[in-house]
Amino acid sequence: MYQLLKSFLFLLPPERAHRFTVRMLDFVRKVPILNQIIIGSWKLESPVLRKQLMDLSFPNPIGLAAGFDKDGKYIDIMASLGFGFIEVGTVTPLPQVGNPQPRLFRLPKDQALINRMGFNNDGVDALVSRLVQKRSDGLIVGGNIGKNKDTPIEDAITDYEISFQKLFPYVDYFVVNVSSPNTPGLRQLQDREPLTKLLERLQFLNGLHQQTKPIMLKIAPDLTDYQLEEIVEIVQEQDLAGIIATNTTIDRSNLTSPEGEIEKIGPGGLSGLPLKSRSTEIIRMIRKIAGPDLVIIGVGGIMEKSDAIEKLEAGADLIQIYSGLIYQGPSLIKQIKRLLIQKAS
Numbered sequence: 011m012y013q014l015l016k017s018f019l020f021l022l023p024p025e026r027a028h029r030f031t032v033r034m035l036d037f038v039r040k041v042p043i044l045n046q047i048i049i050g051s052w053k054l055e056s057p058v059l060r061k062q063l064m065d066l067s068f069p070n071p072i073g074l075a076a077g078f079d080k081d082g083k084y085i086d087i088m089a090s091l092g093f094g095f096i097e098v099g100t101v102t103p104l105p106q107v108g109n110p111q112p113r114l115f116r117l118p119k120d121q122a123l124i125n126r127m128g129f130n131n132d133g134v135d136a137l138v139s140r141l142v143q144k145r146s147d148g149l150i151v152g153g154n155i156g157k158n159k160d161t162p163i164e165d166a167i168t169d170y171e172i173s174f175q176k177l178f179p180y181v182d183y184f185v186v187n188v189s190s191p192n193t194p195g196l197r198q199l200q201d202r203e204p205l206t207k208l209l210e211r212l213q214f215l216n217g218l219h220q221q222t223k224p225i226m227l228k229i230a231p232d233l234t235d236y237q238l239e240e241i242v243e244i245v246q247e248q249d250l251a252g253i254i255a256t257n258t259t260i261d262r263s264n265l266t267s268p269e270g271e272i273e274k275i276g277p278g279g280l281s282g283l284p285l286k287s288r289s290t291e292i293i294r295m296i297r298k299i300a301g302p303d304l305v306i307i308g309v310g311g312i313m314e315k316s317d318a319i320e321k322l323e324a325g326a327d328l329i330q331i332y333s334g335l336i337y338q339g340p341s342l343i344k345q346i347k348r349l350l351i352q353k354a355s
Contacts, residue, residue, distance in 0.1 A: 011048075011338065011339075012229075012338070012339025012341060013339070016337075016339065017341075019031065019114065020068055020118065021045075023114075023331075024112075024114040024115065024116055024123070025111065025114055025345040026273070027113075028078075028114075032083075032084045032087055033090075035084075035087050035088075035090070035171055036084075038306060039086075039087060039090050039135050044267060045090075049090050049091070052091055052092055052340045052341060052343065052344050053092055053344070054090060054092065054344045054347045054348060054351075055069065055070065055092075055347075056347070056351050057262075058351050058354045058355075059071065059094070059347055059349070059350060059351065060209065061094075061328065062303050063327055063328065064183060064224035064251045064252070064305055065224070066150055066182055066183065066224070067093055067148070067150075068094045068150055069094040069095075069149070069150075070092070070094035070345055070347060071094060071133055071327070071328045071329060071330055071350070072092070072093055072094050072096060072318070072328075072330075072331065072343055072347065073093055073094060073095040073096065073150075073307070073311050073328060073329065073330040073331075074088050074093045074095075074096045074097060074229055074330065074331070074332070074335070075097060075153075075330035075331060075332040076097040076098065076099050076100055076125070076152075076154035076185065076187070076228075077099075077100070077125075077332060078096065078332055078335070079098050079133075079181055080100065080101065080129075080130065080131040080142040080164070081098070081101075081136060082098045082134045082141050082151075083130055083139045083140065085140075085141075085145055085146075085151060086145060086146055087307060089146045089155070089347075090144070090146075091340040092342055092343045092344060092347070093149075093343065094149075094150065094328075095149065095150035095151065095152060095182075095328070096149065096150070096151050096152070097152040097153075097154050097185060097330065098137060098138070098141075098152070098153060098154065098181075099153055099154030099155060099156070099185070099187070100129050100131065100154045100155065100156040100187045100190065101131050101134050101137050101139070101153065101154065101155055101156070101173055101177070102129050102131060102133065102155075102156055102157060102169060102173065103133065103134050103159045103169050103172040103324065104133050104158050104159075104309055105131065105132050105136065105156055106128070106129060106130060106131065106133075107130055107135035108126060108127050108128035108130025108131075108272075109126050109128035109130075109192065110211075110298075111127045113125060113127050113128065113278070114127065115275045115278070117265065117267045117271075117272075117282070119266050119267045120265050120266055120267050120282065120283060120284055120336050121282050121283040121313055122265070122267075122280055122281065122282030122283055122284050122285075122333065123271075123280070123281050123333050123335070123336065124275050124278040124279065124280050124281075125192070125258065125278050125279055125281070126191075126192045126276075126277055126278035126279070127167070128193060129156050129158075129159065129180065129190065129192070129193055130158060130190045134155075134172065134173045134176045134177060135171065135176065136179065137153075137177070138176055138177065138180055138254065138350075141177070141180035141181065142180065145150065150182045150183070150184055151180075151187065152181055152182060152183045152184065152185055152195075152226075153173070153177040153181035153183070153184050153221065154184075154185040154187050154228070155170055155173040155174060155177070155184060155185070155186060155187065156170075156173075156187040156188075156196070156336065157169035157170065157193065157196065158171070159193055159194070159279040163195040163196075163198055163199070163204075163225075166196075166199060166204075166208070167207060167208050167211050170186065170208060170211075170212060171188075171212070171215060174212055177242065178219060181223070181252065182223070182224075183223055183224040183225070183329070184212070184223055184224070184225045184226065184252055185225075185226050185227070185228050186208065186209065186212065186225065186226070186227050186228065187228050187257070188200050188204050188205065188208070188227070189228050189229050189230035189256070189257040189321065190227070190257060190258070190279065191230070191257075191258060191259075191260050191277075191279045192199065192277075192278065192279060193276070194342060197230060198227065200230065200233070200237070200241060202240055202244060203224070203250060205227075205241070205244055205246055206247075207250070209225070209227070209244065209245075209248040209250060210248060212225055213225065213248055213249065213250075216268065216325045221350050223251050224250075224251035224252070224305075225251055226251055226252045226253060226254050226307065227241070227245055227250055227252075227253050227254070227330075228251060228253075228256075228257055228304070229241060229253055229254070229255055229256055229257065229292070229295065230256060230257050230258075230259070231255075231256035231258075231259045231261075231285060231288045231289055231292060231310065232259055232260055232261060233292075235295070238292065238295060238296070238299075239299055240264075240286070241253075242296055242299045242300050242304075244302065245300075245304070247290045247298065251304075251305050252304050252305030252306055252307065252327075253296055253300075253305075253306055253307075254306075254307040254309060254330070255289055255292045255293050255306060255307070255308060256285070256288070256289045256294060256309065256310050257277025258278075258281045258285070259266065259280050259281075259284075259285055259288065259339050260277075260278065260279065260280070261280065261288075262280065265280075265284055265317060266282050281310065281311075281332060282311060282313070282333035282334075282337070283311050283313050283333075285310040285311040286310060286311025286312070286313070286317055286320075287311070288310070289308065289310025289311055289321075290308070290310075290311075290320055290321055290324045291308065293306055293308045293321060293324040293325050293326050294324040294325055296325065297324065297325025298325075305327050305328070306325055306326045306327055306328075307326060307327065307328045307329065307330055308321035308322070308324070308325075308326030308328070308329045308330070309329065309330035309331070310328075311333070311334075312329060312331045312334045312342075312346075313333070313334045313337060313338060313342075314338070314342075314345075315342070315346045315349045316333075317334075317349075318331075318346040318350075319346075319349060319350075319353070329346075331343075333340075
């Protein structure tokens with residue numbers, strides 16, 4: 011069914027298709043018979059799928075990656091598809107429109123997306139106003155935080171502080187995004203000195219609360235082995251809960267789409283199938299360096315159920331999907347769950 015719908019959606023500009031899809035899902039969810047027939051067909055839950063990590067109980071290990079629901083508008087809609095956790099954001103202290111459109115592009119031959127969205131979002135106050143509302147019981151929500159484009163890199167810590175403090179009562183865990191390629195200078199925050207200062211500050215603020223929240227770091231796939239080892243060391247020194255591996259890549263070396271098409275699109279972060287091997291490689295390296303205790307969320311190129319298993323066997327504790335949802339549809343979530351249940355039996 012989704013493959014038929016996809017042929018229509020791919021005729022629309024990607025951002026318009028995104029809005030149409032979530033509105034359609036919301037409509038289906040609110041019509042009892044459609045909800046039962048369509049959304050009910052995607053449901054599959056089992057005690058076998060539950061994961062206890064970071065003092066949180068995940069209904070299942072499959073999450074929606076940040077970027078799909080930047081402003082917390084679709085949490086319940088997306089939860090109805092069977093996700094065990096939803097990551098909202100990336101959110102910034104002040105609203106910002108992001109980069110000019112078009113800024114999201116499909117590469118169907120590669121089962122990939124290129125985006126240069128630029129942290130477009132309504133700002134942290136608007137996100138808080140939505141998170142205050144009741145959400146599905148048991149659903150885990152993470153808050154992915156970044157800096158405003160106009161904030162100088164030397165003042166970036168203040169931006170992260172603001173979003174961290176305002177979101178604190180309303181999310182279950184935090185993700186520090188210093189790895190998007192679409193905010194100028196942001197990846198400089200992955201260097202040892204600025205990253206250490208940022209994480210130290212957030213952990214200090216974390217400790218001021220009666221009950222702390224897990225903090226994770228989202229990293230780029232374009233790091234050298236040395237940079238990766240250094241980042242894992244910093245994460246452990248700062249006692250973070252874990253790492254999300256990985257964000258989008260600026261590498262274009264393994265694409266099959268025509269070179270002219272790629273050049274016409276221009277800069278942006280690449281996600282989808284071409285990222286699969288690199289993100290899995292990084293997960294494997296992190297697990298080897300960090301040992302068994304650090305939580306790893308694997309994301310990047312999960313287009314089939316076997317890709318999810320590959321990430322988990324490489325060392326990921328949880329996984330997230332985004333591009334796979336666009337290309338394969340919500341049934342991908344159920345397919346992964348079914349395979350996980352089979353492997354556990």
